[in-house]
Amino acid sequence: MAQLKVLIVGGGIGGPSLAYWLSRIGANITLIERSPRMRASGQQVDLRAQGIPMMKKMGIEAAVREVTVRESGTQFIDRNGQTKAFFPANQSGSGKQSITSEYEIMRGDLVKILYSLTENRKNVQHLFDTTVASFTQDDESDPNGKVHVEFQDGRKEDFDLVVGADGTGSRTRRMMLGPDAPDPRHPMGGWIGYFSVASKPEDSDRGTFCLLPGTHLSRTIGTRKDCPELTRVLMLMRGKDASLEAAYKSGRLAELKTAWADIYQDGGWECERFTEALRHAPEADDLYCTPVVEVRLPKGSWSKGRVVLIGDAAHSSTADGFGTTWGMIGSYVLAGEIASLYGKGGQYSTAAVVEGLRNYEKNEWFTEWFESILTPRSKLGISIMHTFAAVAAYLRLDQRIGFDSKTSKWLLPEYPELEREQT
Ligand SMILES: Cc1cc2nc3c(=O)[nH]c(=O)nc-3n(C[C@H](O)[C@H](O)[C@H](O)COP(=O)(O)OP(=O)(O)OC[C@H]3O[C@@H](n4cnc5c(N)ncnc54)[C@H](O)[C@@H]3O)c2cc1C
Ligand SMILES: *[C@@H]1O[C@H](CO)[C@@H](O)[C@H](O)[C@H]1NC(C)=O
Ligand SMILES: *[C@@H]1O[C@H](CO)[C@@H](O)[C@H](O)[C@H]1NC(C)=O
DSSP states (O other): OOOOEEEEEOOSSHHHHHHHHHHHTTOEEEEEOSSSSOOOOOOEEEOOTTHHHHHHHTTOHHHHHHTOOOOOEEEEEOTTSOEEEEEEOOOSSSSSOOSSOTTEEEHHHHHHHHHHTTTTOTTEEEEOSOOEEEEEEOOTTOTTOOEEEEETTSOEEEESEEEEOOOTTOHHHHHHHOTTSOOOEEEEEEEEEEEEEEOOTTSOSSEEEEEEOOSSOEEEEEEEOSSSSEEEEEEEEESOOHHHHHHHHHTOHHHHHHHHHHHHTTOSTTHHHHHHHHHHOGGGGGOEEEEEEEEOOOTTOSEETTEEEOTHHHHOBTTSSOHHHHHHHHHHHHHHHHHHHSOGGGOOOHHHHHHHHHHHHHTOHHHHHHHHHOOHHHHHHHHHTGGGHHHHHHHTHHHHTTOOOGGGGOOOOOOHHHHSOOO
16 A cells, blocks of 8 residues: 655654644654754744644643743833833633733743654654755656655655755755745844843743833843743844844854844843853853744745645744744644545545645635734734834734734634544
């Protein structure tokens, strides 16, 4: 019996989610990650709107609940540390969510939970320190067509389907689109940085944000707490900074730390303590930094033949807070579209795979949902909050403090073929 052979490139959120869904229809899956080990870093992410039924469908609600971060709310402070506004958390689980959602979870914990879904499945192999050097593919009309992959270590293997789940900077996307295609990443003129510092007893258990005055840069710094030993610092910056750009290009951690520390050095509040830690303390070695970009691919280009993109690789918008939910839902829709064409008894035709990939984008789940969250009322919400615009966008304040959105009315598509276990 022919078994669908799948290569998934990228072990973040989308990759392991897709591995789970495809493993249920009996595919043979290789999930590769470029890092030498699971990349379980990152700060708080949240599961919102359809992310909640999605997580329930995956059977991970209990595991997620066990590691949710209990934040007592969100506050805005001034440069002297005085609270200016406070929004308490709402853990009722229904109705309008507050800024702090019911399912705040550290990104690393979610990555671990998603990996654990397939760790013991015989038809899923997890490889680290592995990436793709190049691939070619047979014509999509070829009924026995394959994607011919060469890994970075020179090993070659053929797959029926290759999935790029390798994030905003996706190399799979670059190889799929070809060297002449324009870069679909659009810089939105801002940067995000996260790092950890040793905590002090007086650090607040509230998400705390401080907007710093500035002449050419708009800077926000904040803290969140998920564990007793560490306080997580996050920085949101709008504007151009040549040193930061150069440091990001160089990829060197020490330069990145210096660039960020220089920007926040004189900010007031706890900036001196945080930038000192950023320059010298080992806790800050987890600094993660990204420019705020949006990936906008032309319609119909999420896939080409037997290669397809999911998650940030297909549709990243760095700062909107929905990346995790989208990564999980996209994986489910892709697997569902393939499963619904998958032949009886686990047989499949490669034509069905190609069609499944097209249907995944045509399904319009993304457009419908995107349009449903951008209601005029939520835009109004953002403008009302314009003093805190950068933070508001980051936290999706508009949705969280009561501007009711239609988002919750969009229902996840149902795929009965995925509900039945076939292995
Ligand atoms: C280390 C890290 C920390 C993050 N922290 C936050 C955060 O704190 N808050 C937040 O909202 N979002 C964060 N994000 C982004 C967030 O995870 C994504 O927006 C969202 O979850 C969509 O997930 P994804 O699976 O599409 O991409 P990602 O989660 O970015 O995962 C992509 C994975 O692919 C791997 N990869 C990249 N290139 C290759 C390659 N060529 N070959 C093999 N593997 C490759 C990466 O190492 C990564 O593990 C972070 C992402 C990363 C990678
Ligand atoms: C939390 O949400 C519920 C349901 O919408 C509401 O009844 C309750 O008043 C909210 N609590 C807070 C503290 O906002
Ligand atoms: C999956 O494919 C790999 C080769 O890519 C093979 O070694 C392995 O035995 C296959 N696993 C199953 C369960 O068929």
